[in-house]
Amino acid sequence: MILTPLHLCLILSSALFCIGLIGALTRSNAILVLLGIELMLNAANINFIAFWRYGPNPEAGTGVLFVVFAIGVAAAEAAVGLALVIAIYRHQRSIRLQDARLLKG
Amino acid sequence: MTIPFLIIAFVTLVPAAVAMALRNLIHSSLLLIASWAGIAAFYFWAGAEFVAFAQVLVYVGAVSMIVLFAVLLTRHTRIDAGLAPDSIGRALAGLLAGGAVFGVLLGAVLSTPLRVGAKAAAQVPVKRLGLELMNHHTIALLAIGILLTVSLLGAVVLAATDSKGKGATP
Incomplete structure (x- = not known):
């Protein structure tokens, strides 16, 4: 059993993914749940970069391109998510997820 | 390293x-x-x-x-929103689920023989990245531009419009 740098990168990204997962599952604050999901997305990006760097064909640059697009989509997701949190706060005066049971404005 | x-x-x-x-x-x-x-x-x-x-x-x-x-x-308060503490059972269940996922992932990673390419780090210069984006991924670039525009406008609309004034459900 030999640990290559690729193994280390994958272990780092799975640890980050699980931290985000635990945060998203255990906290009831909407903002923290969103941040946990952001952490999971970042872990996926780390995986792309690791496989691009240590893969058989690093000249192609596809991993880098994919991560650039993923970062763009994640930025859009964060903006919409936090706007939704603010809208929910306006209606319910609280951002506990347990209180947000209505879709009706 | x-x-x-x-x-x-x-x-x-x-x-x-x-x-x-x-x-x-x-x-x-x-x-x-x-x-x-x-x-x-x-x-x-x-x-x-x-x-x-x-x-x-x-x-x-x-x-x-x-x-x-x-x-x-x-x-809403001066003291930081003291959200009611989550139940112990929920925290334990979340920790258990996350730990189980981590165990599965760690086992899978450690038991996989990964061959690392022997080459040194290949640099992808920004110029080539830009050419790649403009040649092969033009559609994706346009799509992500539209996505960002629409989602940011949507965020503004969501966060800025008042809910028809007074009658918001508490």
Whole structure:
């Protein structure tokens, strides 16, 4: 059993993914749940970069391109998510997820 | 090669874990900025400079500001929104599920023989990246531009419109 740098990168990204997962599952604050999901997305990006760097064909640059697009989509997701949190706060005066049971404005 | 990686992993994982455990939302978001900066350092370490700059610009610069604004706009009391503590059972179940996922992933990673390409780090210069984006991925570039425009406009509309004035359900 030999640990290559690729193994280390994958272990780092799975640890980050699980931290985000635990945060998203255990906290009831909407903002923290969103941040946990952001952490999971970042872990996926780390995986792309690791496989691009240590893969058989690093000249192609596809991993880098994919991560650039993923970062763009994640930025859009964060903006919409936090706007939704603010809208929910306006209606319910609280951002506990347990209180947000209505879709009706 | 390994020592910088271990430092980067420490800088990334510890603030993230502490941020997910803290009660104070502002401390959590500030710690997450450190974690995102650690991820940017990882991209640097792996030789993807452009992605590292994008990470710094988007996460450390922009998303952190949005998060801080959201935290400040949704605080209703002086003392930090003392959200009722989550039940112990829920925390335990979440920890158990996350730990189980981590165990499965760790087992899968450790038991897979991964062959690392013997080549040295190949640099992808920004010029080639730009040419690639403009040649083969033009449609995706346009699509992500439209997506960003629409979603940011939607965010403004969602956050700015008042819910028909007074009759908001409490």
